[in-house]
Amino acid sequence: MQARHLVMYCWFGLLTLLWVCQPLLVSSARGILVLALLAGLCALLGGITGAQPLVIWSGGIGLFNLTMALLLTSAPPSLWLGLSAGVTLLALLDAQQSLTYLRHCQVAPGVLATFSRTLLRLSGLSLAAGIGVGYLVVALHSTRMDTQAAGYVTILGAAIFVGFFAVFLLRTARLAALKTPDDWGETGDSEIR
């Protein structure tokens, strides 16, 4: 049991390090470094205390940091940098959830393997989707649009993307009458969400 805990903590630490170091691959400016440290601190605190919002905060700070680093260096677009950062973020969130389970539950053999399989499947799908998006952007770029029109198209595309997701999530939202045990307000471990 302790060995499993140790392995999970090591895995979580490795993912945090990878996530924090992504912007530093592009730039090592002082501001970027400070933001990277902040993101790492948030992730570690979230992992140790089991507070998911902290890991999400780390995700937000890291995303902002990466964008700033890319803007500052004007590096050429890199599919692998973005996708690896995305997969790392997903794995980080997943590892935090697994850590919470390990801390509070008696985990039967085979459960963590199931979680890993799902993560691998999602990573594979993300890779395919990322390459698809890359091709789409390249195809759009070759249509020779003027700068103003390209800006409008980008804003429109982003709005459509977010709008589609919002509608999709609302349509498929399940607000069941049955609450999660933690919502009952009973004393005990309520970190699992």
Place this chain on the structure above:
Amino acid sequence: MQRRNAALNYYYFILLLLGVVLSTVSRRLEPVWVILPLAIALLYSRLTQTTPAFTVRCQVAPHRAFEGDLLTVTISLKATTAVPPLELWHPLPPEATCIEGSNRHLLTLRPGEERTVQHTLTIAQRGQYTLGRLYGRVHPATDLQPILLEVPDEQVCSIYPRIAPLPRHLPPLHTYASFGHYVSRHAGEGLEFAGIRPYNQGDRLRRVHWRTSLQRQQLYVTDYYCERNADVVLLLDTLVSIGTERVNTLDVAVRAAASLAAHYLYYKDRVGLVNYGGVCTWVPPAVGQLQLYRLLDALLETRTHFSYLSKDITLIPPRVLPPGALIFVLTTFLDPRLETALHDLLARAFQLVLVVLSPVRVMPGKRHPRQIEATARLWHLEMEARMQPFRRAGVPVLLQTSDDPLRDLYPMMTRGPRRTYVPA
């Protein structure tokens, strides 16, 4: 079983929104690629919606236990289809502690698989607890839209007060001719051998001692000592309870009462119980194992009922307080209303034993040892002064000095002569 959105959905969507905004503002594609796996996870959780089929049963054993005893909770699962990671939670009352295993389980099942998981718990405080209700969460694919379930396999477990064995027996003054552990000086019906004497008119034939009769060529019969037992009544002061929910004087009194009841019932005495408080309840004296459980059930329900009215002890029927009974009074002596009742009992020639429980031992919060010692000494002085009339009347008074209030009972009861009560 019902599906429900996990909080993670909102977090993912916020990150997705942030990524799109940053990508649009910075005109870089990388932020979109970063949030792409999160978007895929959101889509994937919605598009793969399998509902697993399985049954869950929960069994708690035993249903009757004493404080600190181990209770085993067995959860049996039987899957019809494959079950993705399933989280089962057995909520425990605050008084319970999981000793072995965990009350939260996370497992997966293959089609047709049966599995049993167990955890052992202990409950530190008397009461009736409802255990066995399970809450479950199935995580198909991702953790974003779990399926929730509730298994209402509720079972009521009675946790009786802990019984501590008394090191020595304290025989009562008054006994009655009945079957029991006390042996009379007079011959009569019983099991203890008293002697052999010549046969008299009216002696029963089954008592003839044939060996002696053949030796002496005259009929001899065996004599036995008469057996006797006593009436013991436990008078529990439920007017006041000092302490916290977990540690209070009433619980200490209840444990002492349970120990005394078990002890005297073992010696085949008739034991009864009177809860003297705002609401006066009682269990008439009787013998046997069944009576022990009757008393324990009554002690389980014992609570402090605050009332400005005090019940008159004379209203308690004589079958509950038989004449000459040995009465153990378990009290904090903080409510003066009990004093009147005790004087009344003394006037009716009951044999009283006062066990005064110390509130110092259950005081909440951490205090300095010197402060505790000073409080204990003050309490002791005050109680000594208040107990003087009872001591003068020959009533043994035991002031609690350790965690076990009955520890010094034997030396105290065997010390000094008993005096008769003279009403003031």
